[in-house]
Amino acid sequence: MASTIQALPTEVVYLITAGEVIDSFASVARELVENSLDAGATRIVVSLWPQQWRIHVADNGCGMNLDDLQQAATAHSTSKIRSSADLWKINSLGFRGEALHSLTTLADLEILSRPAGGNLGWRVIYGNSGKVVQVEATAIAPGTVVVVSNLFGSSSRRQGLPSAAQQMKAVQGTIHQIALCHPHVTWQVCQNDRQWFTICPATTTGKLLPQILPQVRQGDLHEVKLEVPNPANSELSTQHSCTDAINRVCTPNSALSLVVGLPDRCHRHRPDWVRVAINGRMVKSPELEQTILSAFHRTLPRDRYPICVLHLAISPDQINWNRNPAKTEIYLNELSYWQEQIIQAINQALRISSANLKEAVHITRVGKLLKAAEAKGGYNFNPQNPNEGNDTQHSLKAIAQVSNTYIVAEHPGGMWLVEQHIAHERVLYEQLYDNWQLVPIEPPIILYQLSSAQVSQLQRIGLDIEPFGEQLWAVRTLPTLLQQREDCAEAILELSWGGDLQTAQVAVACRSAIRNGTPMNLQQMQTLLNDWQRTRNPRTCPHGRPIYLSLEESALARFFRRNWVIGKSHGI
Structure with a gap:
C-alpha cells in the first residue's frame, strides 16, 4: 500500500490558521479520536491514567503502513488535504497535520498500526519534533493504537491545569459530543484499568441520546431527518458533490438531522442541551443556537429550555473550517437559509x-x-x-x-x-x-x-x-x-x-x-x-x-x- 501521509506545501501551511491544539487531556482525546473516525473506525477504546498522565486510544480503522507511520508525526503532515484548494472542501474531522507533531513536543508518543489486509504491524516511537527513534515489527490486529505518556512532563503546564476529576469530566463530555455525531460507533472508555463508561452503537442520534442523557426516555424524543436542497447560489456541482457526514454517503443535496425533546414531556433548567453539529463535528454557533431557542418560544414553561440536537450535513463549500484554530468555531455561508430550514424542521417535529x-x-x-x-x-x-x-x-x-x-x-x-x-x-x-x-x-x-x-x-x-x-x-x-x-x-x-x-x-x-x-x-x-x-x-x-x-x-x-x-x- 502506497504512502498516503505527505507533508503539506509551504504555501498551504501559511494559509492554515495554526494554533495550540493540545492543552488538556480532553484535547488529546479529541484529536486522537477524530483521527480514528477519519480512519473509518467503528469501535474505539479510550484508556486513561490521569495520575500517570497517560492515554491510549485504540481503533479498528484502516490502519497505516510503515511509510505512513514514519511520516505521521512530522509537522504539517496529513493524508486529508494536498493543496490550498482543499481547504475549501474539507470532509474530514482533521486536516492540519498538527496534533501528532504537537504531542511529540509535549509527551512521549508511540503508535502501533497495521493496515487492513496487511500481514504485519509496526510499532514506532517518536522523539522530539516527530523524529522516528525506534521502529519494530509487532503483532497487532488491523487498526491503530496511539500511546501518549508523560503528558506535559517536560513543561510547567501541569501546574495550571484543572484537577484530575475536572479533566476526566471534560474527557467524558468530549466523547459524548463526538458520539452523538457518530452514533454507529461503539465506545469503550476505561480509567485506571477499570471500565468507566461505554456507549453502544445506535442507528440514529435520537436512539443513542438516552445513553448519554439517562433522564430522557426514548418516548420523550422525536427525530426528523430531511433532505435539504443546497442554497441557490451554492457552488456545488455534479463534479463537486457534498459528503453526507451523518451517513458518509455522497448526495447532491444537504441533509438535516434533528432530535428534539417534546416540550410536553421534557425540558431543562439551562440551555445546556441545545447542540449544533456540522459534518460530523459539534460546533459553537450562537446564531443557530438562538434560532433553535426562538423556535421553541412559547412551547415551554417559564425559564425552561429545550433539548435539541441538530446535525447538518452540508456541502464543504458552505463552511470555512479554517476560520479559527478551534475547529468548533466556523463560518457558515448562507446563514439565513440554514436558519429557515432549521425552523421548518423544528415546526415539523413539534x-x-x-x-x-x-x-x-x-x-x-x-x-x-x-x-x-x-x-x-x-x-x-x-x-x-x-x-x-x-x-x-x-x-x-x-x-x-x-x-x-x-x-x-x-x-x-x-x-x-x-x-x-x-x-x-x-x-x-x-x-x-x-x-x-x-x-x-x-x-x-x-x-x-x-x-x-x-x-x-x-x-x-x-x-x-x-x-x-x-x-x-x-x-x-x-x-x-x-x-x-x-x-x-x-x-x-x-x-x-x-x-x-x-x-x-x-x-x-x-x-x-x-x-x-x-x-x-x-x-x-x-x-x-x-x-x-x-x-x-x-x-x-x-x-x-x-x-x-x-x-x-x-x-x-x-x-x-x-x-x-x-x-x-x-x-x-
Whole structure:
C-alpha cells in the first residue's frame, strides 16, 4: 500500500490558521479520536491514567503502513488535504497535520498500526519534533493504537491545569459530543484499568441520546431527518458533490438531522442541551443556537429550555473550517437559509402526527390514571398530521365533556383527554401571533392613575392611549379579541404591567380563551378540536403546560384484561 501521509506545501501551511491544539487531556482525546473516525473506525477504546498522565486510544480503522507511520508525526503532515484548494472542501474531522507533531513536543508518543489486509504491524516511537527513534515489527490486529505518556512532563503546564476529576469530566463530555455525531460507533472508555463508561452503537442520534442523557426516555424524543436542497447560489456541482457526514454517503443535496425533546414531556433548567453539529463535528454557533431557542418560544414553561440536537450535513463549500484554530468555531455561508430550514424542521417535529407519536411511552401520567394497568399507553396514539394532506378534520371525534373542563375525544386508536381552556389558548395565541390587529373603540375605555411606565408599556404594544384629564387616560384602540369583552379595563391593566408584544398576545389569548367550568355542546367541542389540531405547536399552551393526554386502545385492553380467554376467565 502506497504512502498516503505527505507533508503539506509551504504555501498551504501559511494559509492554515495554526494554533495550540493540545492543552488538556480532553484535547488529546479529541484529536486522537477524530483521527480514528477519519480512519473509518467503528469501535474505539479510550484508556486513561490521569495520575500517570497517560492515554491510549485504540481503533479498528484502516490502519497505516510503515511509510505512513514514519511520516505521521512530522509537522504539517496529513493524508486529508494536498493543496490550498482543499481547504475549501474539507470532509474530514482533521486536516492540519498538527496534533501528532504537537504531542511529540509535549509527551512521549508511540503508535502501533497495521493496515487492513496487511500481514504485519509496526510499532514506532517518536522523539522530539516527530523524529522516528525506534521502529519494530509487532503483532497487532488491523487498526491503530496511539500511546501518549508523560503528558506535559517536560513543561510547567501541569501546574495550571484543572484537577484530575475536572479533566476526566471534560474527557467524558468530549466523547459524548463526538458520539452523538457518530452514533454507529461503539465506545469503550476505561480509567485506571477499570471500565468507566461505554456507549453502544445506535442507528440514529435520537436512539443513542438516552445513553448519554439517562433522564430522557426514548418516548420523550422525536427525530426528523430531511433532505435539504443546497442554497441557490451554492457552488456545488455534479463534479463537486457534498459528503453526507451523518451517513458518509455522497448526495447532491444537504441533509438535516434533528432530535428534539417534546416540550410536553421534557425540558431543562439551562440551555445546556441545545447542540449544533456540522459534518460530523459539534460546533459553537450562537446564531443557530438562538434560532433553535426562538423556535421553541412559547412551547415551554417559564425559564425552561429545550433539548435539541441538530446535525447538518452540508456541502464543504458552505463552511470555512479554517476560520479559527478551534475547529468548533466556523463560518457558515448562507446563514439565513440554514436558519429557515432549521425552523421548518423544528415546526415539523413539534406537530402531532403518526410519525412522532409512534410507540411513545409516558408512563407516569398513565400510571396515575390507571394504577392497576400496565402503564404503557400514554401518548401512544396515531392521529394523522393535518399538514400532510390527509383528511384529518375528524380524526378526533368529540364525545363528552368531563367536569366542564376536559373534552373526551375518540379516535380509532384510543381516546384523548383535552383540557379545553389551554387548547383554546393555543389556538388564539397563534391567531394573534400571525395577525395582531388593533381596532378602534367608541367610546374609549377610561383608566385611572396609570404610572408613566404603564402608559409606555401600552404604547409599546401598539395601543392608542392619551391623557383624558387629571390622572385619567383614554384608551382608543384594543386587540380584536378583547373588543366584545365586559372586562376590557381589567385586561388592559393586565397588559400594562410589562412584557413584550408576545407576552401581551399570550395574556390576551389566556383571558379570551374558554374558561374551565364552561359547558360546551358537541359541535363546540368538535370545532375546538379541529382548530387545535391545525395549530403549529399543539402539544403545549403558550405557558408550556401540556394540553392533552392520550390513552391508546391497547393500554385500555390490558387494563380490562380483554386478552383473557373467556373460558379460562370463568375457571372452566
